[in-house]
Amino acid sequence: MQSSPMLLEEPIRMASILEPSKPSFFPAMTKIVGTLGPKSRSIDTISRCLDAGMSVARFDFSWGDPEYHQETLENLRAAIKTTKKLCAVMLDTVGPEVQVVNRTDRPISLEADTLVVLTPDQSKEATPNLLPVNFSELSKAVKKGDTIFIGKYLFTGSETTSVWLEVSEVNGEDVTCLIKNSATLSGSLYTLHVSQIRINLPTLTDKDKEVISTWGVRNNIDFLSLYARHVEDVRHAREFLSKLGDLKQTQVYAKIENIEGLNHFDEILREADGVILSRGNLGIDLPPEKVFLFQKAAIYKCNMAGKPVVVTRVVDTMTDNLRPTRAEATDVANAVLDGSDAILLGAETLRGLYPVETISIVGKICAEAEKVYNQDLYFKKTVKHVGEPMSHLESIASSAVRAAIKVRASVIICFTSSGRAARLIAKYRPTMPVISVVIPQLKTDQLRWTFTGAFEARQSLIIRGLFPMLADPQHPAESKSGANESILKVALDHGKAFGIIKPHDRVVVCQKVGDSSVVKIIELED
Ligand SMILES: Nc1ncnc2c1ncn2[C@@H]1O[C@H](COP(=O)(O)OP(=O)(O)O)[C@@H](O)[C@H]1O
Ligand SMILES: C=C(OP(=O)(O)O)C(=O)O
Ligand SMILES: [K+]
Ligand SMILES: [Mg+2]
Incomplete structure (x- = not known):
């Protein structure tokens, strides 16, 4: 699937930078x-x-x-x-999370080099000189000279909507601060962060x-x-x-x-x-x-x-x-x-x-x-880090990735129930997508019978390179080769529909046959 891999550590031809990006589908x-x-x-x-x-x-x-x-x-x-x-x-x-409470929703303009008091008294209205906060022990946590940052919820760091303060004095429950930059707090939710201070919440x-x-x-x-x-x-x-x-x-x-x-x-x-x-x-x-x-x-x-x-x-x-x-x-x-x-x-x-x-x-x-990710270097570091002897599954997973790269496979298809095998394959950062075929298992908690698999499949949606597919629970969970062949066909069709598998591609499959975990390479006809 891949043309000649270009790695960042190697000199890159300038013209190759202009080659079109991946198709967007x-x-x-x-x-x-x-x-x-x-x-x-x-x-x-x-x-x-x-x-x-x-x-x-x-x-x-x-x-x-x-x-x-x-x-x-x-x-x-x-x-x-x-x-x-x-x-x-x-x-x-x-x-x-310490939040500034501004119930009026009116924008508050804070001016550089003036003072503002942070108070835990939430009955007070927020003004340019007084900001109520939802944390009663702020004055116990901070001391003169500490840095406090107040930013809009999910602040972007923009100086016009976020403000830096320096604690100048602590009086009882109130904290008086010097405003370091002018800013207007608008919107309803502002969060407050005190640099390097333990917040007892x-x-x-x-x-x-x-x-x-x-x-x-x-x-x-x-x-x-x-x-x-x-x-x-x-x-x-x-x-x-x-x-x-x-x-x-x-x-x-x-x-x-x-x-x-x-x-x-x-x-x-x-x-x-x-x-x-x-x-x-x-x-x-x-x-x-x-x-x-x-x-x-x-x-x-x-x-x-x-x-x-x-x-x-x-x-x-x-x-x-x-x-x-x-x-x-x-x-x-x-x-x-x-x-x-x-x-x-x-x-x-x-x-x-x-x-x-x-x-x-x-x-x-x-x-x-x-x-341009240097998979080769990463793979070697990971193998070395794991050391020997490797667990069977880790060895199978790393071998699947190696085989897939050597034969330039377009995808790796991994059968899994707990998701463990697929996660281990992802750990070796294959350069090609991994279709993790999650095989549901019937389980009971003494009250009812349910199928596993849905969580496992969705949870792989955050892992680099993993593309889950939940197999039909009609298929028996045991590694009966007949059932696996038909699931494999579904996975291949899935990959074709996605545009990641094409005729004559090679595919690496990781599955259990009987009691043994195997890595096999298949060459597609059409
Ligand atoms: N239903 C299945 N059919 C075929 N092979 C499977 C199945 N479930 C897991 N495997 C394979 O078994 C090995 C162990 O994988 P793992 O994800 O730990 O499965 P499990 O959670 O069932 O132990 C891997 O080689 C994996 O590809
Ligand atoms: C994601 C962050 O925090 P939160 O989840 O609180 O938005 C963050 O601080 O980058
Ligand atoms: K949050
Ligand atoms: Mg955060």
Whole structure:
């Protein structure tokens, strides 16, 4: 499928840069998570987002009520039906987020070099000299000289709508600050971030728990994302989910948003199903010159652990513009070259003017970066990191990827039930798409019989290179070769319909035959 691979470490012919990008009917291998909101909640817009390549929808409960998000989700379901594009659902929690409470909704103009008081007294009205906040212990947490940032919900970093403060005095529960830049806070939700300070708020608030056990349960959410500072945060969330019926299958994604999370990164990674590098908050907590270092180190660790990693805040300026800045476009490509699984869009899809165009442009940049990704080097590093002896499955997965690259296969087809085998294949970052054929299994909880598979299939929609297909539960789950042959045929047809498999292509298949896991190479006739 691929012509001669061109790697960034090798000299690149200038003319080759101008070769046309990938045809647009096939999405990038890197996945796109879109935060749905006012500008992206109609059936029509969501359908276009799915067609443009969004495969996970994020519902952020920092704002909006459950009914509002439910309506959006129903529209997503309708859009999935009409476009026939799968999409997973991520519930994002509020967690330890400090919010500025402006009940009047009137814009507040803050002027540089004047003072503003932050107060926990929420009965007070927000004015240019007084901002009520939802956290009663702010004055205990901060001291003179600390830096506080206030930005519009999903702030883009624009100086006209976000403000930097320096704590000048703490009086009782109030915190007086010097305003460092003039800004107008407009809109209803503003979040506050104190650099490098522990905020004594729970990781899952009571409201979060309520939303998870009602909205989350009702909608079988695939992912729960939370602002993790400690490994216990992830453990508590998992424990909470385990008591909520089917939500024991929900995966927990840890958002690393501050230095506390950075300091506990290794333990958090061990416990979480995936990691989100929340560069919005993290970019404020870290000195600017350190952000790239953390990104590269964290992505590397996630890659080696074989766990999905998502990068946020990439093309902020596309919230109001049709094209990203040069820095943003390059940043997206670098995230892919660093090894991210997915890109999370926030303000761009939520309140941006161009949600569909943003997804499409980000997808195109990802696809270009994937073409020059040094898979060979990465593969060697990963094999070395795993060491020997390898587990059987890891050896099978890495061999499948190697074989596929050697024979220039157009796809890898992986049979899986738990999703484990497909995830391991993705870990080796194949250059071709992986169709993960999820075979449902019948299971019982003593009360009722159900099929597994739906969660597993949707949860792979956030993993680079994985394209799930849920097999018909009529097929027996045991690896009877007859049944597998017919499922394989369905998978091949699926790949052909997608345009990723063509006549005479080679395909690598990873499956169990009897008791043995096998990797086979097939050559298609037509
Ligand atoms: N229903 C199936 N039919 C054929 N092969 C399968 C099936 N389910 C899993 N495999 C293969 O079995 C091996 C173990 O994969 P894994 O995803 O861990 O499956 P499971 O969750 O059933 O243990 C892999 O080689 C995978 O391709
Ligand atoms: C995604 C981020 O945070 P949140 O999930 O709170 O919007 C972020 O800070 O980049
Ligand atoms: K949130
Ligand atoms: Mg954040």
